[in-house]
Every structure is written in structure tokens, then in C-alpha cells.
Amino acid sequence: MSPYRTLLVEERDDRVVVTLHRPEARNAISGRMVEELHEVCGLLERTPRLLLLTGHGGVFAGGADIAELLRRGREEALQGINSRLFERVRRLPMPTLAAVDGWALGGGAELAYACDLRIAGPDAVFGNPEPGLGILAAAGACWRLPELVGESIAKQVLLAGRNLDAPAALAAGLVIDVVPAETLLEAAHALLDRMARSSATALRLTKLVVDSPGAHPVADDLAQAVLFEGQDKQDRMARFLEKKDRSRT
Structure with a gap:
């Protein structure tokens, strides 16, 4: 039986494929998912391989689990529950790729930002609506997104609530390519194949x-x-x- 309840994990010789899998919650990032992603990080730190990260059911991740966020207070915020995970993803020894179709919002967007590369399907949407919930995008978006797309576009997303659809994300350089949804994973694996041929x-x-x-x-x-x-x-x-x-x- 798989030790994972919120992820589908496939190990290959040169890569690990991780699918966020909470279909009842649009793959929202829960505390349990954070723990399981830490387990995946440990696996990749012990045996460095490429990482492909995607979401189940045409959604990458609809954000963090709002019900859990509602219960969190100052002490939980200071623990950096999501931010420490995403920084660990960022520091994995081998390249990481997020294959994004559908919503990548809030913490879901920040998880995608933490990957080295992103490839998108035509329905991909990146956004950080946290201020509308009375909080900020505190898991890396406030400093990582300006590095990825520039200060002006980052402020449009973080302050003005702009969502970046697939064409806008491509124009901003946030994603490497936009491909049909039915070939998204195939294109993602082809990109990893190209990297795997390198030293x-x-x-x-x-x-x-x-x-x-x-x-x-x-x-x-x-x-x-x-x-x-x-x-x-x-x-x-x-x-x-x-x-x-x-x-x-």
C-alpha cells in the first residue's frame, strides 16, 4: 500500500513523477500534503533525480487548504509551514519541472514558482489572491515572483489581483511553453529527457x-x-x- 494519501508518486531511474491528488479539494495543499512532499524531498536529496510535479484532474493546485489556514495563528505563521517546504523544493539537487494545467492559485502558484521550470497547458492560470483573504502570499511569491517575471508584473499579480493565463505566463517568461492539455505530460517528459541526456x-x-x-x-x-x-x-x-x-x- 502506498504511504502517500495526497500524492501519486512514480519513481523512475532518472526522475520522480509526483501528482498532487486531492480531487475533493482541487488538490489544495493541506498539512498532510506538506508532510508528504517533505518525504519526497528527502527521497530526492538521498538519491538525486529530476522531479516532475503536476496536478490531478486538470487542476494543478487550487491554493492552500483554507479551512486549515483559518485555524492557524501567529505561531503557525512563524513556523513557515509552506514556505520552508517550497524552499526545500527550490534547493533540490537536480532540476525540477512543474507541469501546470488549470488553476495554480495561492500556495499552488507558489509551489510552481519554487520549481526551476514550468510548462503549461492552455487552461493554466497562475494567481495569488491572498490579500482578498486578509493575508499575503508568504510562501515565496512576494520575492520569488519578481525574480521570475519582473517587479511590474509581480505587483499586478500580488497587489492588483491579476491572474496570468497561459499566454500571459508565456509572454512573461514564467513558463517555457504552452502545449495542448492532452500532450502536457508528454511534453514535460520530453523536456526532462533532454535534460537527462546531459551530465x-x-x-x-x-x-x-x-x-x-x-x-x-x-x-x-x-x-x-x-x-x-x-x-x-x-x-x-x-x-x-x-x-x-x-x-x-
Whole structure:
């Protein structure tokens, strides 16, 4: 029996596919789902693999569980229940991809923002309506969304209540592509397949350097030094040169 009650988890050799699965609540992010996503993070930290995150039933996640939020007070807010999970997702060692169709609102949007990449179906909608509920988007959107789409668009979403539909999300650079709903997961896996053909160590170190704050030439040099000494680099470059030589003959 699966240990997960709010997720569908499929483990493959090079990736883990996680489907948010609370159909009775539009996949709203509950405390139980947070705990189970922490378990997935632990799995990916122990055995680094790509992550594909999606939602069941044509909805990514309709937000956090409002009934639970209503019961939370100052102490729960200070615990950063969602924000600490989403930051853990952000810091996973290998690239992460959110495949979003339908609603990605509130905490659902913030979970998608925490992934390295997002791909959307035509009905995808990103939004942060938290101020209308008397709270703010406190699980990363207030600083992560401006990094992703720029301050102006972020303020339109966070302050003016604008929702970004799929074309707007694509225009803003929030998603890498918009594809038909029936091929969304296929396109997501094709993107992961492309990354999986790269050196896993190079992907890990590239993500680590990109996510490092500020200018980081020393980090660049150190990461490159590790890769230069690896057999993977030797093999890949030798194959490249062999292929180039064959093309000339």
C-alpha cells in the first residue's frame, strides 16, 4: 500500500513523477500534503533525480487548504509551514519541472514558482489572491515572483489581483511553453529527457551556481574544476570530437 494519501508518486531511474491528488479539494495543499512532499524531498536529496510535479484532474493546485489556514495563528505563521517546504523544493539537487494545467492559485502558484521550470497547458492560470483573504502570499511569491517575471508584473499579480493565463505566463517568461492539455505530460517528459541526456553532475553544479546569490566567479571556477577532472567530461568531449571528425570525412 502506498504511504502517500495526497500524492501519486512514480519513481523512475532518472526522475520522480509526483501528482498532487486531492480531487475533493482541487488538490489544495493541506498539512498532510506538506508532510508528504517533505518525504519526497528527502527521497530526492538521498538519491538525486529530476522531479516532475503536476496536478490531478486538470487542476494543478487550487491554493492552500483554507479551512486549515483559518485555524492557524501567529505561531503557525512563524513556523513557515509552506514556505520552508517550497524552499526545500527550490534547493533540490537536480532540476525540477512543474507541469501546470488549470488553476495554480495561492500556495499552488507558489509551489510552481519554487520549481526551476514550468510548462503549461492552455487552461493554466497562475494567481495569488491572498490579500482578498486578509493575508499575503508568504510562501515565496512576494520575492520569488519578481525574480521570475519582473517587479511590474509581480505587483499586478500580488497587489492588483491579476491572474496570468497561459499566454500571459508565456509572454512573461514564467513558463517555457504552452502545449495542448492532452500532450502536457508528454511534453514535460520530453523536456526532462533532454535534460537527462546531459551530465547529471554538470546539471547539479550548474543549478547550484545559478542559485547562488550575487556574482560568483569563484563558485564558477570551483564547480568547473570539479567537472574538468571528471571522467564524464572526458568521455563526452571525446565522443563530440569523434563525431566531428567523422562528419568531415
